[in-house]
Amino acid sequence: xxxxxxxxxxxxxxDPLKIFLLFALTWVAFxxxxxxxxxxxxxxxxxxxxILSVLAFFIMIGLxxxxx
Numbered sequence: 001x002x003x004x005x006x007x008x009x010x011x012x013x014x015d016p017l018k019i020f021l022l023f024a025l026t027w028v029a030f031x032x033x034x035x036x037x038x039x040x041x042x043x044x045x046x047x048x049x050x051i052l053s054v055l056a057f058f059i060m061i062g063l064x065x066x067x068x
Contacts, residue, residue: 035047
């Protein structure tokens with residue numbers, strides 16, 4: 001538990017926007033893959049996952065800006 005707090009402290013002190021941008025881009029990539037797979041395979045729930053992934057992207061960017 002102590003190691004996790006040290007790692008979290010280092011992330012927040014030294015350029016947290018890069019870390020949050022990495023997580024946000026991961027959400028966008030997940031949304032794109034979900035959208036493309038639902039378009040190709042005809043699933044309807046993939047569109048909802050893609051929309052929620054874009055919303056999560058904006059939340060992560062906002063958190064990154066707050067941490068900065």
